[in-house]
Amino acid sequence: MATISDVAKLAGLSRSTVSRVLNNYPHVSEEKKKLVTEAMKELEYYPNSSARILRSQKTNTIAVFIPMLTNPFFSYLLEGIDTVATENGFRLLVCQTRYNPEKELQYFKLLKSKQVDGIILTSIENSWNDIKGYASCGPVVICNEYAAGANVPNVRLDQVYGGYIGTRHLIEKGHRRIAYCRGSFQSGIAKDREKGYQQAMTEYGLTIEEGWYFRTAADYHDGKRVMRQMFDMRERPTAVFTGSDQVAAGIIFEAKQLGLNVPQDIAVIGFDDQPIAEMIVPQITTIRQPVHEIGESAMRLMISIILEREAPDKKPPLGLDLIVRAST
Amino acid sequence: MATISDVAKLAGLSRSTVSRVLNNYPHVSEEKKKLVTEAMKELEYYPNSSARILRSQKTNTIAVFIPMLTNPFFSYLLEGIDTVATENGFRLLVCQTRYNPEKELQYFKLLKSKQVDGIILTSIENSWNDIKGYASCGPVVICNEYAAGANVPNVRLDQVYGGYIGTRHLIEKGHRRIAYCRGSFQSGIAKDREKGYQQAMTEYGLTIEEGWYFRTAADYHDGKRVMRQMFDMRERPTAVFTGSDQVAAGIIFEAKQLGLNVPQDIAVIGFDDQPIAEMIVPQITTIRQPVHEIGESAMRLMISIILEREAPDKKPPLGLDLIVRAST
DNA sequence: TTGTATGCGTTATCAC
DNA sequence: GTGATAACGCATACAA
Numbered sequence: 001m002a003t004i005s006d007v008a009k010l011a012g013l014s015r016s017t018v019s020r021v022l023n024n025y026p027h028v029s030e031e032k033k034k035l036v037t038e039a040m041k042e043l044e045y046y047p048n049s050s051a052r053i054l055r056s057q058k059t060n061t062i063a064v065f066i067p068m069l070t071n072p073f074f075s076y077l078l079e080g081i082d083t084v085a086t087e088n089g090f091r092l093l094v095c096q097t098r099y100n101p102e103k104e105l106q107y108f109k110l111l112k113s114k115q116v117d118g119i120i121l122t123s124i125e126n127s128w129n130d131i132k133g134y135a136s137c138g139p140v141v142i143c144n145e146y147a148a149g150a151n152v153p154n155v156r157l158d159q160v161y162g163g164y165i166g167t168r169h170l171i172e173k174g175h176r177r178i179a180y181c182r183g184s185f186q187s188g189i190a191k192d193r194e195k196g197y198q199q200a201m202t203e204y205g206l207t208i209e210e211g212w213y214f215r216t217a218a219d220y221h222d223g224k225r226v227m228r229q230m231f232d233m234r235e236r237p238t239a240v241f242t243g244s245d246q247v248a249a250g251i252i253f254e255a256k257q258l259g260l261n262v263p264q265d266i267a268v269i270g271f272d273d274q275p276i277a278e279m280i281v282p283q284i285t286t287i288r289q290p291v292h293e294i295g296e297s298a299m300r301l302m303i304s305i306i307l308e309r310e311a312p313d314k315k316p317p318l319g320l321d322l323i324v325r326a327s328t
Numbered sequence: 329m330a331t332i333s334d335v336a337k338l339a340g341l342s343r344s345t346v347s348r349v350l351n352n353y354p355h356v357s358e359e360k361k362k363l364v365t366e367a368m369k370e371l372e373y374y375p376n377s378s379a380r381i382l383r384s385q386k387t388n389t390i391a392v393f394i395p396m397l398t399n400p401f402f403s404y405l406l407e408g409i410d411t412v413a414t415e416n417g418f419r420l421l422v423c424q425t426r427y428n429p430e431k432e433l434q435y436f437k438l439l440k441s442k443q444v445d446g447i448i449l450t451s452i453e454n455s456w457n458d459i460k461g462y463a464s465c466g467p468v469v470i471c472n473e474y475a476a477g478a479n480v481p482n483v484r485l486d487q488v489y490g491g492y493i494g495t496r497h498l499i500e501k502g503h504r505r506i507a508y509c510r511g512s513f514q515s516g517i518a519k520d521r522e523k524g525y526q527q528a529m530t531e532y533g534l535t536i537e538e539g540w541y542f543r544t545a546a547d548y549h550d551g552k553r554v555m556r557q558m559f560d561m562r563e564r565p566t567a568v569f570t571g572s573d574q575v576a577a578g579i580i581f582e583a584k585q586l587g588l589n590v591p592q593d594i595a596v597i598g599f600d601d602q603p604i605a606e607m608i609v610p611q612i613t614t615i616r617q618p619v620h621e622i623g624e625s626a627m628r629l630m631i632s633i634i635l636e637r638e639a640p641d642k643k644p645p646l647g648l649d650l651i652v653r654a655s656t
Numbered sequence: 657t658t659g660t661a662t663g664c665g666t667t668a669t670c671a672c
Numbered sequence: 673g674t675g676a677t678a679a680c681g682c683a684t685a686c687a688a
Contacts, residue, residue, distance in 0.1 A: 001442070001465070003680095003681055003682085004681065004682060004683095005681080005682095013658080013659085014658070014659045014660075015659090015660095015681090015682080015683090016658075016659060016660080016684080017657090017658060017659075019682065019683055019684085020657095020658090020683090022682090022683095023683080027657055027658090028657070028658085029657065032657085032658080044440075045438065046440035046441045047441060047681080048382070048441060048442050048680085048681050048682070049441045049442055049443040050378045050379075050381040050382040050387070050442065050443075050680085050681080050682095051378075051382050051664090051680070051681035051682045051683090052682060052683080053378040053394045053664095053682095054376070054378040054379050054382050054664050054665065054666090054680090054681080054682075055663085055664055055681080055682050055683050055684085056664090056682085056683075057664080059378070060685080061421075067681075069397075069403045069406055069407045069408075070400070070403050070404055070407050072398070072400065072403075075333065075397045075398050075400075075403045076398055078397055078422075079396075079397045079398050079424070082397065082422070082424055083671090086424070091421055091443075092420055092421070092422050093389075093420070093421060093422075094406075094410065094420050094421075095409055096407070096414070109374065111376060112372075112374035113374045113376060113377045114374075114376050114377055114378065115377040115378075115419075137329070199352065220603060233679080249607055251607070253607060257607065275548060276604070276607065279548065279577055279581060279604065279607075279608060280607060280608055280609075281581070281584065281608075281609065282565075315477070331665055331666090332666065332667095333665080334663065341674080341675085342674065342675045342676075343665090343667090343675085343676095344667085344668090344674070344675060344676080344677095345674060345675075347666070347667060347668090347673085348667095348673095348674090350666090350667095351667080355673055355674090356673070356674085357673065357674090360673085360674080375665080375666075376664085376665050376666070378664085378665080378666095379664070379665035379666040379667090379680090380665080380666055380667080381666095381680095381682055382664090382665080382666075382679095382680050382681065382682090383665080383666045383667050383668085383679085384666085384680090385680080386668075423663080535669090657677085657688105658687105658688085659686105659687085659688075660685105660687075660688090661684100661685090661686085661687095662678095662682105662684090662685090663681105663682105663684095664680080664682090664683095665680105665687100666679100666680085667678100667679090667680090668674100668677100668678090668679085668680105669676105669677085669678085669680085670675100670676090670677085670678095671674105671677100672673105672674085672675080672676100
C-alpha cells in the first residue's frame with residue numbers, strides 16, 4: 001500500500017504539500033496540485049484512516065446501541081439514523097446489546113478507547129448510575145428512551161400521550177375492561193405509556209384490575225401467550241392496549257385461533273404503525289410513531305453536539321421538530 | 329484522557345513494561361504487574377484504539393454491505409453475522425447500499441483506506457469487473473449471493489434446488505399455470521431460482537407463458553400489485569412462486585381483497601420462512617433458508633481467512649456445513 | 657506557496 | 673525482567 005511519502009516522492013514534493021492537496025487546503029498552486037493528483041492516481045493511493053484518526057482525534061464513527069436488530073422497530077430506527085449519518089459522512093458501528101446489561105457496559109468502552117465519536121442509545125439496560133461514568137467521556141444521545149437521572153440529550157415523543165390516546169380510543173369504542181401489555185425490561189417509555197393508560201381510565205371513571213397488566217409481552221409469541229391467558233380468565237377484558245404491533249399481531253392471531261372475533265370479542269390496539277399492522281386481517285389499529293424521523297433527529301442532534309465541541313463559538317442551527325402523529 | 333506514558337510515569341516504569349502488561353506478555357514480574365494495574369485503574373486508562381490499529385494494521389472491524397436494513401431477511405442475516413463477530417471480538421460496520429451501485433463502490437474504499445479488515449457482501453450492485461479492483465486489497469466474502477467471474481469465497485445455498493422444490497410442490501398440488509416472481513435487480517440467486525422453476529416445469533412437461541414472469545417484485549406492495557395484474561389476465565395462473573415471504577404476503581392480502589380464496593383460487597409459495605409467513609392467515613407455505621446460519625457461516629469464513637493471512641502455516645479448522653432444509 | 661520538524665499513542669526490536 | 677528507541681501514516685505549527 002502506498003503512503004503519503006510515496007506520493008510525495010513520485011510527485012517530487014514534500015509530504016505536507018500532498019497532505020494539503022488531500023485536505024483541499026487553499027494556497028496550493030494548480031501546477032503542484034495536478035502533480036500530486038496524478039501521483040495519487042498512479043499509485044492508487046488511499047489515505048490510511050487510523051493514522052488520520054490518531055492525528056485528528058476524530059473517527060467519524062458513531063456507535064448505535066440497539067437491543068435486537070431483528071426487531072423491526074429498531075431496524076427502522078437504525079435506518080433513520082443511518083440516513084442522516086451517511087449524508088454527513090459518518091459511519092455507524094452497530095452494537096447489539098441483546099437486552100444484556102453487561103454487553104451494554106462492554107460496548108461503552110468504545111467511547112473510552114476513542115473508537116467512536118459518540119454513542120446513540122436506543123435502549124438502556126443499566127441504571128444510569130452505572131452508565132454515567134462512561135457518558136462523561138464523549139457525547140451520548142438517548143433516542144426513544146430515557147433514564148431517571150440522565151442529563152444527556154434525548155430525542156423522544158410524548159409516550160404518556162401515546163398511552164392516553166390509545167386507551168381513550170378503546171374507551172370511546174365502548175370498552176370498559178381494558179388490559180395493558182408492555183415489554184418486560186425497565187423502560188421509561190413503557191412506564192410513561194402505562195401512566196397514559198391509567199390516566200385515560202381514571203378520567204373515564206374506570207377502575208383497573210391487577211390481572212389486566214401483562215408486563216412481559218415484547219414480541220409476537222408473547223402476544224399469543226397473553227391472548228391465551230386472557231382467554232382463560234373468568235371475566236376477560238374486551239380490549240387490549242399493547243406496546244407494539246408485533247404483540248398486537250400475536251394477540252389477534254391467537255384470538256382467531258380460539259374462535260374469537262376481532263374486534264367484536266376482543267379489540268386490540270398496537271403501537272408504532274409498523275408494516276405488519278396493515279398486513280394482517282383485520283388490520284391493526286395502531287399509534288403511529290414517526291420512527292424514521294426519530295432516528296434522523298437523534299443523529300442530527302449527535303452531529304450538532306460534535307460540531308459544537310469542535311467550534312464552541314458558532315451554535316449550529318438545529319431544528320428538532322418532532323410531533324406525535326396519531327392515526328388510530 | 330490518560331495515555332500509556334501517564335501510566336508509565338505514575339507506576340514509575342517504562343512504557344514498554346506497561347505495554348507488556350497490557351498485552352499479557354510473559355516475563356513481567358508480578359510486582360511490576362501489580363504496579364501497572366493499579367496505575368491504570370487510578371488513571372482510568374483505556375488504550376487508544378487508533379494508535380493500536382496504526383501499529384498493528386488490524387482493525388478488528390468487518391464491513392457488512394447490506395441493501396436495506398428494514399428488509400427482514402437482511403436483518404436476520406446481519407444478526408447471524410453479528411453473533412459470530414461478537415463472539416470473536418470483531419466489530420461490525422454497517423453499510424447500507426440501498427441498491428445503489430455508486431454507494432457500493434464508495435463503501436469499498438473502507439478496505440482501501442484500511443478502516444476494516446474485510447468486507448462481507450450480502451448483495452452485489454455492480455458488475456464484478458467494477459468491483460474486483462477493490463476485492464484484491466483485502467478479504468471479501470460473498471454471502472447469499474454470487475457474481476459471475478468472482479473468485480472470492482462464497483457462502484450460499486443451492487437456489488436452483490430451492491426454485492425447483494417450490495415449483496414442484498405446486499405442481500404436485502395439481503397446478504399447471506404457475507407464475508414466477510422475483511426482485512428486479514441483477515441477482516445470481518434470483519436467476520438460479522428461476523432456473524429451478526423452469527427445470528421443474530419442464531420435468532413435468534409444462535410450458536411457461538411469458539406473461540407469468542414478474543421480475544420486479546421485491547416487497548409487500550409489489551406483491552399486491554402483481555396480484556392485481558394477475559387478476560386482470562384472461563387466463564390467470566392458479567399458483568405463484570415468489571422470491572420472498574413479503575411478496576407472498578402481499579399477493580395473499582390482495583387476493584383476499586379481490587374476493588379470491590387462498591389457496592383454492594390462487595396458491596402462493598414464499599421463500600425464507602420469515603416470521604410473517606406464520607403471522608398471516610392462511611399461513612404461507614415457504615422454503616426455509618437457515619438465514620441466521622448463513623450469516624454465521626459467512627462471518628466464520630471471514631475470520632478463518634483473516635487468521636490464515638496472519639499465520640499462513642496453520643490451517644484453521646473451518647466447518648462449513650450448510651444444508652437446504654425445505655419445509656413446504 | 658512550499659518544506660522541515662514534531663507529535664498523535666502504541667508496539668516491536670533491540671540492547672542491557 | 674526491564675528500558676530506550678524507532679516506526680506505523682498522517683497533519684500541522686513554524687520557518688523559509
